[in-house]
Amino acid sequence: MSLVALSELLGAAVRDPSGTVRGRVREVAIAPQDHPTRVAFLIVRTSAGQRTLAANALKSCGSTVRTLTESSAWERNIASDGVLLLKRDLLDQQIIDVHGRKVVRVNDVDLDSTPLNSHVSLTVVSVEVGARGAIRRLARGVVPSFTLRALLDKIPPRVIPWEYVDLIETDPARRVKLKIAYEGLSRLHPADIADIVEDLPPAEREAVFETIDEEVAAEALEEIDPHIQVSIVESLDSDRAADIVEEMDPDAAADLLGDLSEDRSGEILKEMQPEERQEVTQLLEFGEHTAAGRMTTEFVALPETAVVADAIDALKTFEGSREALATIYLTGPSNRLVGAVSLVRIATSSPAAQLSGLSDPYIACAPDTPDDEVAALFDKYNLITLAVADEHGRLAGIITADDVITMLRHRH
């Protein structure tokens, strides 16, 4: 097994069994449908035009390529968008480094060449993003290859193993053919996905949000800068946008839809499930910088007669965000707020204990309370969640501390 760099391979002379130079390497292609990392063929420029040199006809690969077959046996190359062309699609392009959680530019690609039966098998091992790949490309053809290799060996490589590389392809049809699914990216924390997406150009952002799982997309979207949020949602079709918005926290969804044009938010609302739509439309009616605009309508509220076991059941079936679970609210007749029990109390009490007996003195604010006062309440009472109650004392929603932190950070 030996490593060969893509930049060495490109432009290398291709010699047939008799040793005659028949052409030069133009491209290195992978067919992801057949094998995710193995090179399927090389494209060779010969005097008779572009030819396809199948990988199983390769005898050796390096600064010269030797083949097992005569050049007359090489087929004419037909362009296909179902193959990944390493020079065009990878070299000098941006990729997502899933391990390092950032967007990087490819300086070179490392291929492994291993003898297999009578030929050599080429597989992609890693991409180089550091100085070594850069210097190799700069000095190639200027410095003798022997000297260059000796020099490059002294430079520590900065490589990303191929399994941590997520390619970015903006054409949806081609994405399917190349089996690009952003699996690595999807496994990251939504906040990291958000950071990565913010570093991408708009078309690439759209590609990511068209592809990744709706739930992951929704969580990541919540973490993205509001301006970029809007441009991403504007670029998606309303069907897909609705799927993602449905999965978002209702308050975040309402903020986002409030920033979109009325036509656009209307289209998205129309595509949403009735239940989610109703929640979001209610929130949309409040001013963005008030308690009602900040609150979420997904929280746990139980009748004042409930016991701890009921609360634990309610926690198990709750589908909203975890931040909302820090406090369980108690309501009396006609949904009036009567108490608040912290999660710690529930965890430390016996299942039969009455919730009303565990209730702390609760703090609530009116729906039109401005941001400043909301933050002041959190500060004064050391809150994790704050209830929002209307003029009749009915529980309308809750505000969670993470939203207040975001609000404070965005203000200065």
Place this chain on the structure above:
Amino acid sequence: MSVFRKGLKSRLLVFLAVVGPGLIVGEGGNDAGGIWTYSVAGARFGYSLLWAMVPATVGLIVVQLMAARMAAVTGKGLSDLIREEFGFRVTFFLMLALVVTNFGNVVAEFAGVASSLELFGLSRYIVVPLAAAAVWVLVVQGTYSSVEKIFLASSAFYVCYVLAAILARPDWKSAAIATLRRPETMAVADYGYQYVYMLVGLVGTTIAPWMQFYLQASIVEKGITLRQYRASRWDVVVGSLLAAVVAWFIIVACAATLHTAGRTEIRDAADAAQALRPLAGEYAYLLFAAGLFNASLFAASVLPISTAYTVCEGLGFESGLDKKFHEAPAFYWLYTLLIVTGAGVLLIPNLPLAHIIVLSQVVNGVVLPFVLIFMLLLTNDPELMGEHVNSRVFNVVAWITVAVMISLTIAMLLMRQ
């Protein structure tokens, strides 16, 4: 009525959201080197070079619109695109050339700061380090939008030159006629090489390589996409026109006073301000000097950051003012070194400032055609631009600009022998 007002209001809001990059880059083009060139052009040749401002402005608008369109369509910076389409080696050498060119420009800007404040009796050994520190802090500690606001406010100070020109009491009618009239071929014969040299300088300083990179990068950073492109286009056009208007007034101010009085030889822009004093009065002198200071400091803030952006994008380093120092070390180091060494050069005693400024302008002119050719190749690539490839008019104007720049530069170099 209400529908109309709503339309107008929302259109205005869209415009205000995208305004900035075009205006900043336009005024940034009227930097220390630019003011020097315009002053000398006015002093030496009177109104007879004013005609060149018209084609130069058209060229500027066309070129900048190409950069803006690339930004809106691809969402990528110019050096990003050059890297992706033309590979590492080409990008590396272009970036190297750009760093050298822009370094020359940075030195010229600090020279402008030094010479303008020396008019007020302040020593350059004090003001240059102070200016360098101020620039560094402003850009590193601020976010993009706050920096942009300061830049925009600063561009209002260019009105100094308009006022200075009015105080110089020029012959407005002759100036207007000279601007719109076909150039006299006699002028070339009369003045010879000097005239061609000035012409290259004039076009070269109006359309500088760094401006295209800066414009495209800052439009991308602002998140402008095709939807807002119509509004962004106005930002670019208005910015270019304002830049041209300011340049025009500088030429006119110097032509009306220095040229008329026979003071055709001036060393630098500060010298021009000095020479204006007895001819146009104390206020014109002060305005001219203040304008030079503002322009130099302004460009000294824009240029290093533009260079850092461009190089890091092209070579694949993390970049952006929104990142912290440790997240984008190459970006901030390059930025810091350009400022420190650029300002440091000025502290060498007995430095021929005027020569440095001229040289930086000439290098600009030499590098520009390469940048333009890359821009043309990119904006004509249907795979990249889709339906937004260059129209024929754009191509014709841009290729003419390239051809003229190349032939004028060669002519200048040959005539100098």
